[in-house]
Amino acid sequence: MTTLADVNAMNAAAFVASFGDVAEHSPWVAEKALGFAPFETRDAVVASFEQAMREAPKDDQLALIRAHPDLAGKAAISGEIAEDSKREQAGAGLDTLTADEFARFTDLNTRYRNKFGFPFIFAVKGATKHMILDAFEKRLENDSDAEFETALTQIARIFRFRLEDRISG
Incomplete structure (x- = not known):
């Protein structure tokens, strides 16, 4: 398990290496989620992934769905x-x-x-x-x-x- 402090200390490469696979074959979600850092809670990390997905163009959302x-x-x-x-x-x-x-x-x-x-x-x-x-x-x-x-x-x-x-x- 990674602590929230460790998550907030990660650079972009480390963040994507650690969480790029959270969105099935779609590391772009983690890349965009990192833009909402620093995170105050684990729920804020979760929310950043959802926000990154929701704000993406519909074609990117469809590609994410199809990656599953x-x-x-x-x-x-x-x-x-x-x-x-x-x-x-x-x-x-x-x-x-x-x-x-x-x-x-x-x-x-x-x-x-x-x-x-x-x-x-x-x-x-x-x-x-x-x-x-x-x-x-x-x-x-x-x-x-x-x-x-x-x-x-x-x-x-x-x-x-x-x-x-x-x-x-």
Whole structure:
């Protein structure tokens, strides 16, 4: 764990090296978040990541959403996802799906991507596969604008979980 004092003492290279992977394959979020330093609290660090994402152009936000892997998708199964994603998906039981559950995730991932043009984003920490599947079904009923906003909100939750795991409170 890193202390808040250590975070505030980091130069740009050290900050991005430490937190550039918090936003899935998108170190630009950490680069922009650093612009809000110094941070008074860990929550302020979390807020800076969300603000950096929210203030980004829509194309950058879409690229960030698209950088996330499908839940229980081929990349997850083959281990080709970020370490944080691997741990988070395993914690939700997505690494031990039955054949039927895997087929259901595959179908939902395909339907979701076809409808919205990006992967289903769900901050899985603390969730079960059943909770995720229920959310998948409900969110397929959203319109594109609502789902884009929901994806950003879920990414902000992912930022929180990952930063809380790295920075002492």
